[in-house]
Amino acid sequence: MLQLNAIHHIAIICSDYERSKQFYTEILGLQIIQEVYRAERDSYKLDLALNGQYVIELFSFPNPPARPSRPEALGLRHLAFAVGDVETAKTALEAAGVDVEPIRIDAQTGRRFTFFSDPDGLPLEFYEE
Structure with a gap:
């Protein structure tokens, strides 16, 4: 049987990188591990931690498609x-x-x-x- 040890991280794609970065760091209080700009993808990747544990990858991409996100939508x-x-x-x-x-x-x-x-x-x- 497959043995999972833990959830490693959650990836989130945002529409406004600076607004989401401010929300997750200044309002929710997650700590920045590293921030990388990937020029070839015109994308930022922000690794965030909670109490020293890596939990969220925050991405920005140009023109990401919309996704239903209410709690009863299919998916996460x-x-x-x-x-x-x-x-x-x-x-x-x-x-x-x-x-x-x-x-x-x-x-x-x-x-x-x-x-x-x-x-x-x-x-x-x-x-x-």
Whole structure:
């Protein structure tokens, strides 16, 4: 049987590189590992870490095609970040001008969670540990 060790990273293609870079680093607080401009592809690649662990590759490409991104669209449903307190995280996002859905309770676990979107509408979640 195949043995997976962990999720290595998540790749995200954005429409406005500087806006998304600011969102993921200044608002969500991910740390920049490295940033590379690939002239042959007219594309940036930004490697981001959370608590020292490599988690996201943020790409820019000229004229990427649109993709449905609401949680019920086919494919990746959303990306969830674990937080200690959903209310505190929600308040911090709202203070930064990010629209955040009302906090809900997971019927299976009793944990609180909420959804919001990145600058391109990618659905993101805060899930309380």
